[in-house]
Amino acid sequence: MKKLTLGPGREWKVAVIKTCPLCKKGKMRIQKEILEPDGVEYEAISCVHCGESFLTMGQLDVLADKYRKLRRAKEVTFSKWGNSLAMRIPKAVAKEYKLSSGKTALLVQEKKGIRIVPM
Numbered sequence: 001m002k003k004l005t006l007g008p009g010r011e012w013k014v015a016v017i018k019t020c021p022l023c024k025k026g027k028m029r030i031q032k033e034i035l036e037p038d039g040v041e042y043e044a045i046s047c048v049h050c051g052e053s054f055l056t057m058g059q060l061d062v063l064a065d066k067y068r069k070l071r072r073a074k075e076v077t078f079s080k081w082g083n084s085l086a087m088r089i090p091k092a093v094a095k096e097y098k099l100s101s102g103k104t105a106l107l108v109q110e111k112k113g114i115r116i117v118p119m
Helices: 057-072 091-096
Strands: 002-007 010-014 028-035 040-047 077-081 084-088 105-110 113-118
Touching: 040 057
Parallel strands: none
Antiparallel strands: 002 010, 028 040, 077 084, 105 113
């Protein structure tokens, strides 16, 4: 058994599969993959010979969490405001985070996008 770390405080014990159960030839390795068209990145156990991928229940749990977050995402519209861009925030989101006209926030640049942190 091998421990597979899936994030802070989330570890699963998984049996180490050395050869592919499908083609019976290739060695198995953990590799990052991307689900298109959503661009969701996840880890899977893949065969180097046939390319077949398998997910443990732990890996599937992490992937499901990412899709749950994606489903809660809201589409926003950008508009020109002088030399800058303005973003329209949906009313439900503004209400949930107590945002109003004139309130300030931090705009944090991250590797995969931007994050807005109300102050």
